[in-house]
Every structure is written in C-alpha cells, then in structure tokens.
Amino acid sequence: MALNPTVARVTDRIAERSRDSRQSYLDRMRAAAEAGPARAHLTCGNQAHAYAAMGEDKAALAGGRAPNIGIVTAYNDMLSAHQPFERYPDIIRAAAREAGATAQVAGGVPAMCDGVTQGQTGMELSLFSRDVIAMSAAVALSHNTFDSALFLGVCDKIVPGLIMAAASFSHLPAVFVPAGPMTSGLPNDEKAKVRQQFATGEVGRDKLMEAEMASYHGPGTCTFYGTANTNQMLMEFMGLHLPGASFVTPNTPLRDALTTAGTKRAAEITALGNAFTPVGEVLDERAFVNGIVGLMATGGSTNLVLHLPAMARAAGIRLALEDFADLSEVTPLLAKVYPNGLADVNHFHAAGGLGFMIGELLGAGLLHPDTRTVAGDGMELYTQEPKLRDGALVWEPGTGISQNEKILRPAATPFQPTGGLKQLKGSLGHGVMKVSAVAPERHVIEAPARVFHDQDSVKAAFKAGEFTEDTVVIVRFQGPGANGMPELHGLTPTLAVLQDRGLKVALVTDGRMSGASGKVPAAIHVTPEAVSGGPIAKVRDGDRVRVDATAGTLDVLEPDFDQRTAVVADLAANGHGLGRDLFETFRKAAGPATDGACAIL
Incomplete structure (x- = not known):
C-alpha cells in the first residue's frame, strides 16, 4: 500500500522544518558513536569505582569486552504501574549474563502519580517532573560506562521524560521495558457514575471510596485509556518496545519472558555487535509521525500533544500543532476504550490490540512501514504477538480479524473517519x-x-x-x-x-x-x-x-x-x-x- 499523501506531506514538512536542528543532532550522535565504547576511555580508577560492588560480574566488567547495560528505573511501590519494577533488576541481570553481557542499575528517577495528586497542590509539580526525570536519567547515564540502556517506566510524565533523556544519549541503544496493566476491576463507567453521584450528594464518601478501591485494585497500570496507557501505545508505534509488549499484565510468565527478551535485545544492538541501533536513529521524523497516527487512531490522551513536541525537540525534531491536526484529519478512529467507550485496555488487547491496529494502519498506508526499531527494521514486526510455547518466547502472526468490533474495528469501517x-x-x-x-x-x-x-x-x-x-x-x-x-x-x-x-x-x-x-x-x-x-x-x-x-x-x-x-x-x-x-x-x-x-x- 502506498503511503497516504497527507502522511507523506506532513513528514516532509516536519523534516524540512527540522533540517538544521536534526542534522546537528545526528552529527553529535555520530561523533559520540565513533568515539567507541565508553569504558575504553575511563581510567582504571574510574572503572574500579563503577565495578566495586558488582560481585560475580566484576571480571566481565573489567575485561571491557562484554556489553554493559545501564538500567534506569522509575520504580517505587506507591505507583501501582511501577511497583512490578521492583523485581526487574534481578531478572535483567540474570538475562544479561545468559547473553554474555552485564547490567547495572545506573540510577532511579522520580515518578509521581497523577491519580494521587489530582486536585491537590502536588499536581502543580507534575508536568515539570517530566523535565526532572529527563535530567535525573541523564545523571544516571553520565557515568558513561554503558553500551546500551533499558528504561523502566510507564506513567504520565515518566515515559516522556525518559525519552528526552534517551534522545540526549543518542548514540546508545535504548529499549523501553513496560510493566503492563492491572487486571480488570470495577468497570470504568460504573466508577464514573459513582463519582458523579458523589458530586451531587447522592452517595457518601464511603461508597466513593469503595468504588475507587474496586477500580484501582492491584499491581499494574490503571486500565482506562489515559496517559499511561497512551504512552505504552506510543512506545510500540515508535519502535521502542518489543512487539506486543505493552499490554501484558504484570507478574506473569509472559511478562517476565518479555523483560528477559528486552534485555537480550539491548545486548545485541550495541556498537560491540553487528546490529548497532542507536536510539537517535530510531527517533526520526517517521517514528514521531507513526506515534501521532497511533495517538489519533486510538483516541489517546491529550497530554501527549504536550509531550510529543518536547520528546521530539530532544531528538532535534520540531513538531507543530498543525502536524497533529492534519494527521487527525486522515486517521480513522479504530478503538473505543474508556473514556471513549466502555472497554478497558485488557479488553482492547484481547480484541486484537496494537498488533491488529498496526496491521490495519499499515494496510491503509497510514504508517511509515520502513522505520528502524529496537526489534529490527520495519513496522511489520509489530503486527506479531508474543507467545510462550513450551516455555520459550516466540512471536507469531497476530489476528487479522478484530475479536470484538464494539472495541476495535478495521480501518475500512472505523468508529469515525477522523482521529481523536x-x-x-x-x-x-x-x-x-x-x-x-x-x-x-x-x-x-x-x-x-x-x-x-x-x-x-x-x-x-x-x-x-x-x-x-x-x-x-x-x-x-x-x-x-x-x-x-x-x-x-x-x-x-x-x-x-x-x-x-x-x-x-x-x-x-x-x-x-x-x-x-x-x-x-x-x-x-x-x-x-x-x-x-x-x-x-x-x-x-x-x-x-x-x-x-x-x-x-x-x-x-x-x-x-x-x-x-x-x-x-x-x-x-x-x-x-x-x-x-x-x-x-x-x-x-x-x-x-x-x-x-x-x-x-
């Protein structure tokens, strides 16, 4: 399918608008990559400080021949979406050893929950926490001992901040590793009804608290299609997750297998191997256009209209509101997930999810098919679904048919002809x-x-x-x-x-x-x-x-x-x-x- 002319025109316009800033960015990226593995330039004293506590990995780190993966984590156990990350460093270190690599937690970044601060004074720090996260991640990677990076984050400002940091370390490969949504609880429309009843005085705070706790009830991302889950969609559309990784629930064998696979892929795509994939080359104009198309096709969060321009600027790319508007005019709305419908993201995933949607948009000529991704070249990879077969992780062709057209529709029969x-x-x-x-x-x-x-x-x-x-x-x-x-x-x-x-x-x-x-x-x-x-x-x-x-x-x-x-x-x-x-x-x-x-x- 030929690329939609509006998608092509908007992409060309972004590239022209960004020509000087993007070229300067790429020049810096290539200069950093050509300098070689970072640890080769560190003194013995520098390295001794970095490896002192690494136990069985010390010899591999000191040898300097094995890839070293930096983990930047947004773990805390107040955010349900980030609580599962507590287990990830152990999983990642073990997977790195299996791949002949090493992994270290480079640093943590703050991660506040907008659900906790809604309507509270703390919400006034929320947007700028994105910039603090970017700077904190930069501090973590500034030790300059890493050949690639794994970014552990899910929610509202965390993923955009981590993208800004990843883009600023453009010469390093970057794989984003999600935690997944919590299992479905009280339906979102029932929760919203109780909130309105409380606002009018029809029910008391006890009923409101009961409904909220039944909705937000366990580890994982909130199940409505808000900013956190929109972030996860974007990471897949922009090629920074492994295919199908976004909406697998926490603490399951498939979730752990995807984390292991993400680690091994981060080791494979360093400059030490034959599949070098610096994140600066993944985050190009086409990737951002694909992300905007995904935003429109899913009816995603308005917060990403703020975050995508900031993320793009970190990669030398200049987005404008007209880009969003023009892409919205040609992108059909393919999903109805709360608040746009009654389904939650688990229902969306079961209906065919992002793999089905990406296949439909590729077939309609609305996505750039030839982007670089952390999984390899081409968005066709993201129409596949991860499965465990006899304990081994494999990717298989996704469903070519929506399993529930009240939630997810083909591009030929969308919920509406234009975006969200x-x-x-x-x-x-x-x-x-x-x-x-x-x-x-x-x-x-x-x-x-x-x-x-x-x-x-x-x-x-x-x-x-x-x-x-x-x-x-x-x-x-x-x-x-x-x-x-x-x-x-x-x-x-x-x-x-x-x-x-x-x-x-x-x-x-x-x-x-x-x-x-x-x-x-x-x-x-x-x-x-x-x-x-x-x-x-x-x-x-x-x-x-x-x-x-x-x-x-x-x-x-x-x-x-x-x-x-x-x-x-x-x-x-x-x-x-x-x-x-x-x-x-x-x-x-x-x-x-x-x-x-x-x-x-």
Missing part, C-alpha cells in the same frame, strides 16, 4: 480538544462565559447552584508559567453532571485535563496563557464564547474583545508549599504549550 484530537484557533488563542469521547452534537457550544482562576472555585459555584444555563467555563492562570499547568481532572464529574442535566457546557483553559478526560467538550492547553497576557486573560463573565470543534475555532464573540486589557492575577500563593518553591525556575523558563511547555530544551 482537534486543533482550535481563534480570538481566544490556540488550543486542542479531545473529540473522540464527546458526542457529535456537543462539538459546537456557544454560550455565556463564567470565569474562574482555579478549579476549586468552579466546584464551589456548582455546589452553590450557580450553573443554571448553558455555560462556557473559563479556568485561566493554569498554564506552565502560572502554576505548572496542573491537570483539572477534578472538574470532569462536576461538568458531566451539568451536561447530564441538559445544559450545554464546555471548558476552556490554559491548563491540562487528565488523559481520562471524558464526554464534556474541553478546549485545553490554550496559548498564549493568561500569565503571559494571552487573550484568555481578557474574557469577562457573560461574554459570548463559541467553542467549535467542527470548524476548529475558539472565539469570544464580543466587538470590543481585542481592545481590552488583560487581567493580572495574584499568583503569590503558587510559589510555596509542597516543594513548589523549588520549581520557580521551571515556571519562569517554561516554553508555551504548543512547544511542549518544556523548561530544559
């Missing part, structure tokens, strides 16, 4: 909307504005019964420069209740929504942000606002709007408490959301 995200532009600025979970009749909302400077004020107005008519809720001063751009996921139940009462409601914000944002139309990541004097800082209560995901527009319909002076808010309270004072430098340095809201690139 829409770019919005107008007098209010530049933003995005996740439309895959929003009913078509709610893609256009025109109503008076109610303006707030934090989400708690919205909840207070709701409890006071102030929302009695169609409303566009404006929540501003929530951008990266104002308070670190926290997710406003806590507004989802409140606004959903208003919508269920028959009101037409929409959210407009320079902040973020959760990867699990649902059925309420939300124009998010609005730039320029309010703290920079963006148009969103000029909106007043009662202004007529039009949010139009069909036309891709975002406007205030008041004749004097352009002539107004932007409001200035007192943000002094954002600078202190729970570590926020340590992040002042990040808030001052953060770029716009359209460039990834990054403070370090």
Whole structure:
C-alpha cells in the first residue's frame, strides 16, 4: 500500500522544518558513536569505582569486552504501574549474563502519580517532573560506562521524560521495558457514575471510596485509556518496545519472558555487535509521525500533544500543532476504550490490540512501514504477538480479524473517519480538544462565559447552584508559567453532571485535563496563557464564547474583545508549599504549550 499523501506531506514538512536542528543532532550522535565504547576511555580508577560492588560480574566488567547495560528505573511501590519494577533488576541481570553481557542499575528517577495528586497542590509539580526525570536519567547515564540502556517506566510524565533523556544519549541503544496493566476491576463507567453521584450528594464518601478501591485494585497500570496507557501505545508505534509488549499484565510468565527478551535485545544492538541501533536513529521524523497516527487512531490522551513536541525537540525534531491536526484529519478512529467507550485496555488487547491496529494502519498506508526499531527494521514486526510455547518466547502472526468490533474495528469501517484530537484557533488563542469521547452534537457550544482562576472555585459555584444555563467555563492562570499547568481532572464529574442535566457546557483553559478526560467538550492547553497576557486573560463573565470543534475555532464573540486589557492575577500563593518553591525556575523558563511547555530544551 502506498503511503497516504497527507502522511507523506506532513513528514516532509516536519523534516524540512527540522533540517538544521536534526542534522546537528545526528552529527553529535555520530561523533559520540565513533568515539567507541565508553569504558575504553575511563581510567582504571574510574572503572574500579563503577565495578566495586558488582560481585560475580566484576571480571566481565573489567575485561571491557562484554556489553554493559545501564538500567534506569522509575520504580517505587506507591505507583501501582511501577511497583512490578521492583523485581526487574534481578531478572535483567540474570538475562544479561545468559547473553554474555552485564547490567547495572545506573540510577532511579522520580515518578509521581497523577491519580494521587489530582486536585491537590502536588499536581502543580507534575508536568515539570517530566523535565526532572529527563535530567535525573541523564545523571544516571553520565557515568558513561554503558553500551546500551533499558528504561523502566510507564506513567504520565515518566515515559516522556525518559525519552528526552534517551534522545540526549543518542548514540546508545535504548529499549523501553513496560510493566503492563492491572487486571480488570470495577468497570470504568460504573466508577464514573459513582463519582458523579458523589458530586451531587447522592452517595457518601464511603461508597466513593469503595468504588475507587474496586477500580484501582492491584499491581499494574490503571486500565482506562489515559496517559499511561497512551504512552505504552506510543512506545510500540515508535519502535521502542518489543512487539506486543505493552499490554501484558504484570507478574506473569509472559511478562517476565518479555523483560528477559528486552534485555537480550539491548545486548545485541550495541556498537560491540553487528546490529548497532542507536536510539537517535530510531527517533526520526517517521517514528514521531507513526506515534501521532497511533495517538489519533486510538483516541489517546491529550497530554501527549504536550509531550510529543518536547520528546521530539530532544531528538532535534520540531513538531507543530498543525502536524497533529492534519494527521487527525486522515486517521480513522479504530478503538473505543474508556473514556471513549466502555472497554478497558485488557479488553482492547484481547480484541486484537496494537498488533491488529498496526496491521490495519499499515494496510491503509497510514504508517511509515520502513522505520528502524529496537526489534529490527520495519513496522511489520509489530503486527506479531508474543507467545510462550513450551516455555520459550516466540512471536507469531497476530489476528487479522478484530475479536470484538464494539472495541476495535478495521480501518475500512472505523468508529469515525477522523482521529481523536482537534486543533482550535481563534480570538481566544490556540488550543486542542479531545473529540473522540464527546458526542457529535456537543462539538459546537456557544454560550455565556463564567470565569474562574482555579478549579476549586468552579466546584464551589456548582455546589452553590450557580450553573443554571448553558455555560462556557473559563479556568485561566493554569498554564506552565502560572502554576505548572496542573491537570483539572477534578472538574470532569462536576461538568458531566451539568451536561447530564441538559445544559450545554464546555471548558476552556490554559491548563491540562487528565488523559481520562471524558464526554464534556474541553478546549485545553490554550496559548498564549493568561500569565503571559494571552487573550484568555481578557474574557469577562457573560461574554459570548463559541467553542467549535467542527470548524476548529475558539472565539469570544464580543466587538470590543481585542481592545481590552488583560487581567493580572495574584499568583503569590503558587510559589510555596509542597516543594513548589523549588520549581520557580521551571515556571519562569517554561516554553508555551504548543512547544511542549518544556523548561530544559
């Protein structure tokens, strides 16, 4: 199948836009690779420090002829998705020895849980934790004793931060090793119903807690299709996982076998062998386009519209919102996974999962088939499924037929002909909307504005019964420069209740929504942000606002709007408490959301 002309055009546009920065990046990568294995340049004293505690691996490390794999881990046992990583270093070291290699935990990176910090002060550190993770991983690899790296991470900011670090060590091969989703618990739609009942006072906190604990109940990633599982999809579409690795549940024989295989592959693709695959060559324009197509086809998290530009910049590639918008227009929505549908990721995986979807998109000419991956050359490898046969890991052809077309459909009969995200532009600025979970009749909302400077004020107005008519809720001063751009996921139940009462409601914000944002139309990541004097800082209560995901527009319909002076808010309270004072430098340095809201690139 010939490559779709829009996919080809967008890829060429990205390459042209990135020509100078990408060439400079590749030149640096090649210079580092040509310098040879890092340990050859270390003194005996340097090496003795690095190997002192390595026991039976000391001789192999000192000999310098065996590949040495650096493990960068985001393990902690507060995150259910990362708790399984506690066992991984032992599995990896054993697998490395079998492959004639060695492995060392190079370092750990912080990993916070957005589910714990939703609606809390700590959420204001969440986005910038991505940049801290990138820097922490760079510190881990800076010892310069590694021939390749394994990155252990799953959740929201962790994978993007690890990608940024991997890209900065472009000459090293990098294999990403997931932990997998938890087994299915309370269905996500039932959990959401209880949340809405709690918001209206129909049930008490005891019932809410019971529902939440039944939903989030064991090791592994949360099972809805939020940012964490979108990350895992991306790693497969971009060729950084082994095929079929994303959605195998934790602590199972197949999961352990995939971790072992990932280790052995990391040893095979170093510069010491014949299959050298530096990550800088995997992370090219085609890989990022494939990732964006995967995002659209699955109806993935809006957070990746922030993270992908930051990840790409680390590899010398410049993405723009127009790239997302154009690819969305030609990518069919093939999956319905909560919040876009009732199924969870385990149901999606059982229906055929990423292997089926990648095969469909390749067949439709919507993916670059010839990308380099950690598994080898070509995306066709990612249509295969891992299986255990007599205790041995093998890859077999995946299903060519969806096992449940209520969850996963062929490209010829998609849920909708275009992707899950829409770019919005107008007098209010530049933003995005996740439309895959929003009913078509709610893609256009025109109503008076109610303006707030934090989400708690919205909840207070709701409890006071102030929302009695169609409303566009404006929540501003929530951008990266104002308070670190926290997710406003806590507004989802409140606004959903208003919508269920028959009101037409929409959210407009320079902040973020959760990867699990649902059925309420939300124009998010609005730039320029309010703290920079963006148009969103000029909106007043009662202004007529039009949010139009069909036309891709975002406007205030008041004749004097352009002539107004932007409001200035007192943000002094954002600078202190729970570590926020340590992040002042990040808030001052953060770029716009359209460039990834990054403070370090």
